[in-house]
Amino acid sequence: MSISTEAARPPEPPGPLTWVRRNLFNSLFNSLLTILMVFVIFYTVRGVIYWIVNVADWRPVVNFPFLYLVGQYPRDQLWRIGLSTSLIAILFGLSWGTWGGLIRTFAVSLGAFFAVVALLPVQSNELTIPVRGALLANVLLIFLGFRLGRLQAVKGSFTAIAWLLAIEVITLILLPGLSLRETLTLLIGSALVFIIVYIIYQAIRVGGINSTLRILILIAVILLAAEIALASFPNLANTPLLQKVATTSWGGLLVTFFLAAGGIVLSFPIGVVLALGRRSSLPVVKVFCTTFIEVVRGVPLVTILFMFSVILQLFMPPEARIDRLLRALMGMTFFSAAYTAENVRGGLQAVSQGQVEAAKSVGLNSVQIMSLIVLPQALRAVIPAIVGQFIALFKDTTLVIIVGINELLGIGKSIINSDPEFIQLQAEVFIFIAMVFWISSYILSYASRQLETTLGVGER
Amino acid sequence: MTSKGPLSIFTRRREIPLWRDERVLQAIAQVISAFVVIGFIIWIIINFFEAARGRGLNLGFGFLQEPAEFPISDPILPFDPSRSFGYAFLVGVVKTLLVAGIGVVLATVLGIIVGLARLSTNWLLNKIALAYIEIHRNIPLLVLLFLWYFPVFNSLPPVKDSIVWPGPTYLSERGLYLTWPRLEPGSGILVISIIFAIVLALIAFILLRRRRVATGQQTYHVVISLAILLILPTAGWFLSGGSPIRMDTPVLEGFNFTGGMRLTPEFAALLVGLVTYTAAFIAEVVRAGIQSVHVGQVEAAKSVGLSSFQVTSLVIFPQALRVIIPPLISQYLNLTKNSSLALLIGYQDLFGVAKIAINQAGRAVQVFFMVMATYLTMSLITSLVLNIYNRRIQLVER
Numbered sequence: 001m002s003i004s005t006e007a008a009r010p011p012e013p014p015g016p017l018t019w020v021r022r023n024l025f026n027s028l029f030n031s032l033l034t035i036l037m038v039f040v041i042f043y044t045v046r047g048v049i050y051w052i053v054n055v056a057d058w059r060p061v062v063n064f065p066f067l068y069l070v071g072q073y074p075r076d077q078l079w080r081i082g083l084s085t086s087l088i089a090i091l092f093g094l095s096w097g098t099w100g101g102l103i104r105t106f107a108v109s110l111g112a113f114f115a116v117v118a119l120l121p122v123q124s125n126e127l128t129i130p131v132r133g134a135l136l137a138n139v140l141l142i143f144l145g146f147r148l149g150r151l152q153a154v155k156g157s158f159t160a161i162a163w164l165l166a167i168e169v170i171t172l173i174l175l176p177g178l179s180l181r182e183t184l185t186l187l188i189g190s191a192l193v194f195i196i197v198y199i200i201y202q203a204i205r206v207g208g209i210n211s212t213l214r215i216l217i218l219i220a221v222i223l224l225a226a227e228i229a230l231a232s233f234p235n236l237a238n239t240p241l242l243q244k245v246a247t248t249s250w251g252g253l254l255v256t257f258f259l260a261a262g263g264i265v266l267s268f269p270i271g272v273v274l275a276l277g278r279r280s281s282l283p284v285v286k287v288f289c290t291t292f293i294e295v296v297r298g299v300p301l302v303t304i305l306f307m308f309s310v311i312l313q314l315f316m317p318p319e320a321r322i323d324r325l326l327r328a329l330m331g332m333t334f335f336s337a338a339y340t341a342e343n344v345r346g347g348l349q350a351v352s353q354g355q356v357e358a359a360k361s362v363g364l365n366s367v368q369i370m371s372l373i374v375l376p377q378a379l380r381a382v383i384p385a386i387v388g389q390f391i392a393l394f395k396d397t398t399l400v401i402i403v404g405i406n407e408l409l410g411i412g413k414s415i416i417n418s419d420p421e422f423i424q425l426q427a428e429v430f431i432f433i434a435m436v437f438w439i440s441s442y443i444l445s446y447a448s449r450q451l452e453t454t455l456g457v458g459e460r
Numbered sequence: 461m462t463s464k465g466p467l468s469i470f471t472r473r474r475e476i477p478l479w480r481d482e483r484v485l486q487a488i489a490q491v492i493s494a495f496v497v498i499g500f501i502i503w504i505i506i507n508f509f510e511a512a513r514g515r516g517l518n519l520g521f522g523f524l525q526e527p528a529e530f531p532i533s534d535p536i537l538p539f540d541p542s543r544s545f546g547y548a549f550l551v552g553v554v555k556t557l558l559v560a561g562i563g564v565v566l567a568t569v570l571g572i573i574v575g576l577a578r579l580s581t582n583w584l585l586n587k588i589a590l591a592y593i594e595i596h597r598n599i600p601l602l603v604l605l606f607l608w609y610f611p612v613f614n615s616l617p618p619v620k621d622s623i624v625w626p627g628p629t630y631l632s633e634r635g636l637y638l639t640w641p642r643l644e645p646g647s648g649i650l651v652i653s654i655i656f657a658i659v660l661a662l663i664a665f666i667l668l669r670r671r672r673v674a675t676g677q678q679t680y681h682v683v684i685s686l687a688i689l690l691i692l693p694t695a696g697w698f699l700s701g702g703s704p705i706r707m708d709t710p711v712l713e714g715f716n717f718t719g720g721m722r723l724t725p726e727f728a729a730l731l732v733g734l735v736t737y738t739a740a741f742i743a744e745v746v747r748a749g750i751q752s753v754h755v756g757q758v759e760a761a762k763s764v765g766l767s768s769f770q771v772t773s774l775v776i777f778p779q780a781l782r783v784i785i786p787p788l789i790s791q792y793l794n795l796t797k798n799s800s801l802a803l804l805i806g807y808q809d810l811f812g813v814a815k816i817a818i819n820q821a822g823r824a825v826q827v828f829f830m831v832m833a834t835y836l837t838m839s840l841i842t843s844l845v846l847n848i849y850n851r852r853i854q855l856v857e858r
Contacts, residue, residue, distance in 0.1 A: 298839035427611035
């Protein structure tokens with residue numbers, strides 16, 4: 001009996017012809033289908049190319065770069081937005097260097113975005129050489145941040161604190177002009193909040209006071225001293241630092257990203273709390289959370305937005321006036337939180353009871369069990385669902401048009417309405433906006449897939 | 461070690477301090493949370509009544525009988541501004557349900573087609589389906605609706621230069637005019653025979669298949685029920701005098717079309733946008749459902765000699781449906797809720813009607829709660845159906 005050595009060899013990789021036969025012409029029906037589709041694709045592509053080259057007129061898109069980016073934000077105050085973006089750019093670079101992984105996708109996309117806007121091959125009296133230079137500098141800042149983040153001395157906690165500070169600073173730069181005293185008060189207040197949060201965090205992790213907390217307390221003390229010192233210079237203390245910019249003039253991508261980022265950052269903790277509340281043993285909390293989640297999930301987002309923009313003020317004390325943009329953000333946040341809560345609840349149910357029992361038996365208290373044992377596992381399991389919810393939230397920012405806020409799509413519409421000539425060019429504007437959303441959502445879902453592989457979701 | 465052990469005389473039983481007794485802590489938490497939640501609700505209600513008194517708002521529902529005083533574009537039921545507001549609200553609900561109903565059917569059909577295309581062995585078809593899904597899932601619905609409405613359905617040529625599609629279907633700025641079958645007098649018999657045929661075919665199918673499953677005899681349940689479905693309506697057709705259905709063709713008369721079925725540009729754009737968007741999500745649901753059936757199931761079915769049609773209909777489909785139905789129904793609900801975007805492209809549905817009323821003085825809160833209640837009813841009914849279904853398939857489960 002002879003044993004064939006041939007059989008042991010792996011099969012040859014299929015050549016291109018074999019591939020075509022297997023994947024396009026493997027049956028009569030599929031062959032016909034392929035031929036039909038080749039024709040359809042050919043004519044579609046030809047039509048699209050013809051339209052882009054001969055018909056499309058991109059004036060309403062390329063002539064107003066600043067409108068699309070920041071809306072009606074006063075043009076002489078644009079440096080404030082520029083400064084904020086630079087801060088964000090360097091921080092993204094820093095985080096990329098420190099944490100790597102997922103952040104890289106965002107940092108690189110951000111850099112690509114700046115580069116594309118800076119090198120846009122159009123004549124525009126808005127995109128001047130200095131503006132383009134500033135945009136390109138942001139790309140450099142991302143890289144600089146990256147190199148900085150790779151240094152041994154830079155730790156994760158440093159980057160985290162830098163982020164918190166940057167959020168503070170950006171708020172102070174973008175928001176209406178507060179006086180020096182108000183600025184300091186705000187800073188001290190938030191420093192105190194950070195310290196309290198940090199102490200609670202440390203208490204849970206059973207750790208002592210470490211260097212981070214010392215830095216935070218030091219900052220708070222310095223700020224407090226500065227404010228006390230300021231009391232003797234009332235003139236200086238009460239001058240507004242920056243000119244007030246009402247949020248009604250905000251628009252475009254600025255609002256889209258503000259609502260998306262704000263909604264994501266705020267809705268996540270609220271969603272987790274709601275999910276815990278729904279599983280709580282306290283009946284009042286449970287009923288309240290369940291009702292909230294089910295009602296919000298049962299109605300369209302437009303009704304929620306409308307409630308916050310019109311109805312809310314009827315249920316508030318008359319002196320409470322909340323900014324229009326903030327009301328929209330609240331609506332988006334609560335809406336998204338209800339969906340996040342349901343996702344998180346799914347994750348909580350997936351954590352086996354044995355984990356809790358094991359944690360109890362080694363003597364952890366219930367807060368520790370929840371924050372160290374149950375939640376990390378629950379959240380890990382539902383990352384894809386939560387990111388999907390974030391993408392939905394990002395896309396849903398377009399709905400704020402209904403309460404009169406001009407985010408990207410709203411700006412597009414108002415540009416069309418600004419010139420009778422543009423009525424014929426609506427397709428160009430909306431296709432451009434669709435592409436912006438498509439690319440951004442695609443980056444988000446790409447990052448989500450990366451995160452899943454890093455964390456090994458679905459491997460257990 | 462229990463306290464009754466021999467060593468218990470040496471270890472004095474220590475009281476647990478109050479602040480560490482879990483029952484006490486629980487009770488305190490209950491009370492505090494009750495105070496916070498109920499206090500918050502009371503605070504809101506007090507604020508509201510103060511605001512209402514301060515502005516002189518009338519909080520009754522009497523306005524439902526008052527004339528609406530606003531027109532509704534393309535009302536499906538007969539409507540004019542002198543009709544009551546309650547009736548206007550009803551018209552809005554009907555318009556929402558109409559879009560949702562038609563949209564759900566079309567989105568399901570398109571979604572299944574795309575979902576199956578996504579599973580095709582044909583590489584090109586597969587990638588086209590993937591492109592379709594990725595395009596629709598990553599672009600906001602509102603942008604898609606704007607794309608369908610402003611550059612497409614709202615920019616159609618004037619009536620005289622209508623685009624003609626086979627059918628004939630006319631596309632013009634007045635909307636879509638479709639050729640539509642209309643029932644002629646005497647068609648009652650046909651309608652009755654069709655209904656009768658469907659019922660009878662269903663009964664025959666279920667009974668015969670049950671016998672087939674129970675005894676193993678060949679009962680030809682598919683053939684027989686199909687035959688009933690074909691023969692009875694044909695008989696009805698001839699009994700009702702030969703021509704019970706007339707194709708109503710739109711005809712250009714003067715400056716407008718007469719006859720045919722008219723869809724307004726708003727309705728058409730909304731429907732196309734909602735259907736193509738939801739279909740992308742349904743396609744993913746269908747694909748995931750079919751892929752959730754283990755390959756071993758298919759191999760086992762083939763090895764016991766089932767034909768490929770039998771494998772699909774008896775093995776893959778019943779198991780895939782279990783996975784598909786729950787997310788599918790929630791997609792239907794999403795479509796219904798998303799139809800509230802209609803307002804932004806000029807189709808006045810439930811939310812559109814309500815928004816006008818909200819801007820009229822003194823009705824905001826009541827109308828708002830009516831809208832919430834309507835949408836909530838829809839979603840509660842849906843989740844009820846879903847729960848019943850889930851319970852049923854859980855009983856069937858191995």
